[in-house]
Amino acid sequence: xxxxxxxxxxxTTPDALLIRLAGEGDEGAFAAIFHRHKGFVARVALHYTRDxxxxxxxxxxxFIYLMKKLPTLYLTAKLTTYLYPIAKNLALTANRKARxxxxxxxxxxxxxxxxxxxxxxxxxxxxxxLLPEHQQEVLILRFVEDLGMEEIxxxxxxxxxxxxxxxxxxxxxxxxxxxxxxxxxGAAPGPDAAPTATEP
Numbered sequence: 001x002x003x004x005x006x007x008x009x010x011x012t013t014p015d016a017l018l019i020r021l022a023g024e025g026d027e028g029a030f031a032a033i034f035h036r037h038k039g040f041v042a043r044v045a046l047h048y049t050r051d052x053x054x055x056x057x058x059x060x061x062x063f064i065y066l067m068k069k070l071p072t073l074y075l076t077a078k079l080t081t082y083l084y085p086i087a088k089n090l091a092l093t094a095n096r097k098a099r100x101x102x103x104x105x106x107x108x109x110x111x112x113x114x115x116x117x118x119x120x121x122x123x124x125x126x127x128x129x130l131l132p133e134h135q136q137e138v139l140i141l142r143f144v145e146d147l148g149m150e151e152i153x154x155x156x157x158x159x160x161x162x163x164x165x166x167x168x169x170x171x172x173x174x175x176x177x178x179x180x181x182x183x184x185x186g187a188a189p190g191p192d193a194a195p196t197a198t199e200p
Contacts, residue, residue: 015079023070034063041087048091058091077154084155127180135170
């Protein structure tokens, strides 16, 4: 039996249903979407802005954008695959120009735990930052956000084969780095390995 002091139970309503309810004007459904996904959006925003204050503004702007799209939005995949390109594009826009303060839709900024999730070891973080941007994002979406290959492809609007190629090249680079090799078990391809397709 629950008592008044018990923490609230997590909302397990599927995103698709919350989106439909929010589109019909249910403010509680929209608040549930916000609190469920604000951490993910904050991590994406922080990755591209490298600025906590700017990232917080991007989080709010993403959900303002989502609110405007709700009446006609129909989910065919995870909501994170829809939110990722929005957060990325708004973060890059925020980097290019000064932005006025954003309208605050729902109280409560993402907590440090929501932004960082599982802390990436400093050594790995530095190594990842040396990778090309398009390899960084597939690596983060796969191993930090735990998206599948097809979900990443949808989020980035690229073929699944391209996702696999970028992920392969990213892991290969980290395996060839003596300092991060132990974090990615498996021998790096040797000089006699069959060549793989590369991309810019």
